Amino acid sequence: MPLSMPPPRLSSPLAACLSLALLTSGCAYLQGGGGQVADPDSPACAPFRQWQDTGGGRVEVYASLRDEVGEAMQAAWDDFARCTGIHISYEGTGEFEAQIQVKIAGGNAPDVAFFPQPGLLARFVESGDALPLPPGAAQRAEEGWTEDWLDYVEHGGELYGTPLGANVKSIVWYSPRFFADNGYEIPETWDDMIALSDRMAGDGVTPWCAGIESGEATGWPVTDWLEAAVLRQYGPEVYDQWVAHEIPFDDPRITGSLDRVGEILRNPDYVGEVQSILTTSQQDAGLPLLDGGCGMYMIGSFYASNFPEGTDISPEGDVFTFDLPEMNPDVGRPVLGGGEFAAGFADRPEVVAFQEYLATVDYADRRARAGAWFSAHVDSDLDALLNANDRFAAELLRNPDTVFRWDGSDNMPAAVGSGTFWRGMTDWVNGDDTGDVAAYVENSWPV
Structure with missing residues (x-):
């Protein structure tokens, strides 16, 4: 963040x-x-x-x-x-x-x-x-x-x-009351989460809240998505290599993870008009959870303070979070x-x-x-x-069993992590090719 x-x-x-x-x-x-x-x-x-x-x-x-x-x-x-x-x-x-x-x-x-x-x-x-x-x-x-x-x-x-x-950051906000009223269950795997998204879309619910506008920092929420996907799919070792630039930003594992994120963030059935993500602030994007305007929102635990006064933030309340489901059973759920x-x-x-x-x-x-x-x-x-x-x-x-990793963009060289990475993810949401965006960030890495 x-x-x-x-x-x-x-x-x-x-x-x-x-x-x-x-x-x-x-x-x-x-x-x-x-x-x-x-x-x-x-x-x-x-x-x-x-x-x-x-x-x-x-x-x-x-x-x-x-x-x-x-x-x-x-x-x-x-x-x-x-x-x-x-x-x-x-x-x-x-x-x-x-x-x-x-x-x-x-x-x-x-x-x-x-x-x-x-x-x-x-x-x-x-x-x-x-x-x-x-x-x-x-x-x-x-x-x-x-x-x-x-x-x-x-x-x-x-x-x-x-x-x-x-x-x-590897958590998903949702409304326990909305889930209970509609018979939705917290997904255990990434595939379960995609299936839940499809079900919501079929019910006429926008499955995912999304917004990446944040002033000069526009684009950073997508970096969290990509980091969580790389960490959960390939594990801490590959994640560390990527953040340290021991493997390139345009490595197929990284671009493949971004494409998996695109199954959600660039899918109009899941987020509505994709272009609207660019102009929706990350502070406001999750508020529709309160009235069923969307089903889920991936953003950090710090988002709690964005909800209005009187919001019941609890496992049975207006909003709460669940741990982002695992993508690879051999990796489990490391925490970002x-x-x-x-x-x-x-x-x-x-x-x-x-x-x-x-x-x-x-x-x-x-x-x-x-x-x-x-x-x-x-x-x-x-x-x-x-x-x-x-x-x-x-x-x-x-939890002593938790494997923790710091937000990758925050730990990369500043010119990349708070520069080309943010801008590249904004261009990607705007429709630029995954490979082109990854190459742009890779070519910007300080020598």
């Missing part, structure tokens, strides 16, 4: 819990924000004692999370700021991928930035701008996350990012997902303290209680997750 995607709408539980978090945090009597502390010795500030000797200071944070989502994130570290006297200045943007490069090239790097794309972060590791995690943050990261997560930000034996939020990493560009004491705190389970649980978010931290409190779908996705990631 690109960091520049517009902010999702939030359901009422998030808004309510954000207010509740601020009122019941235990630091409500601390006067002011931005590091002004009334009583740092209070019991409410006990979780932050180890960082109270930094002498305050200011930390500039840059990311894409805006509006209510950005506010919820800041609320999760608000008590840390008040109890340590560290002022945390946050800026959210819808053009992170482009602007983070402008900032760093211009000598105006933020102290900390949140990257959903390890491939983009790697660019700044190679340039020497990004700094290795401070030892305290690195230790906490190693204790809190599995190698499946940390490998993406390890360079030269050092970690350059702390995992933050997590999401699962993503998230964000916090990377540092300064090493002042207050920046180090903030990076250490972001790597704690305390931060993960406080952010989870603010709603519409979960972490892959091994010790995170699942009971802190207010959304049943977040818990479903978090349990998938925590």
Whole structure:
């Protein structure tokens, strides 16, 4: 998922819990924000004692999370700021991928930035701008996350990012009530899913919601489809080779997987007018699930916050998700997902303290209680997750048998993953030949 995607709408539980978090945090009597502390010795500030000797200071944070989502994130570290006297200045943007490069090239790097794309972060590791995690943050990261997560930000034996939020992308949204009313069942295999799509079409239901418009990031939802298909059909080894460019983008296995995706996304019997996908925003595309306007929508777990206030997100409710069915019984159901990493560009004491705190389970649980978010931290409190779908996705990631792979486009070189890959998938939806599109992306790969 690109960091520049517009902010999702939030359901009422998030808004309510954000207010509740601020009122019941235990630091409500601390006067002011931005590091002004009334009583740092209070019991409410006990979780932050180890960082109270930094002498305050200011930390500039840059990311894409805006509006209510950005506010919820800041609320999760608000008590840390008040109890340590560290002022945390946050800026959210819808053009992170482009602007983070402008900032760093211009000598105006933020102290900390949140990257959903390890491939983009790697660019700044190679340039020497990004700094290795401070030892305290690195230790906490190693204790809190599995190698499946940390490998993406390890360079030269050092970690350059702390995992933050997590999401699962190899899932399908549907309406349990609509399925029950029409006698539809969750498919167990890809062929079952195609058969269900045919049945829905025969019933006069549009089987699939689809929309790929996302501003400068238009096209990214199709990358998730292709990544999930490659991972499920050929397994993690081939997937890793593809993402690392050890096999070309136009390898027959990749183009074959894209053609399988085309059985759905370029099929007017399944999606309606195919051209409409180009102009339908990914935020709005899944909303017809609520009134039977479509049957299924494949997009990440983060989509929960796009549904209107009062939507019942539960296994028997208005909407929920199921794991994308297996395509190859020898591969099973590896999980495709993503998230964000916090990377540092300064090493002042207050920046180090903030990076250490972001790597704690305390931060993960406080952010989870603010709603519409979960972490892959091994010790995170699942009971802190207010959304049943977040818990479903978090349990998938925590399952010791789960094979997890990061979103491929986010881990490819930025010029490809958030450039030619997005544009190529847009052209493909618009009718361009599969082989031509794959060759276009392949030829764009940095030498």
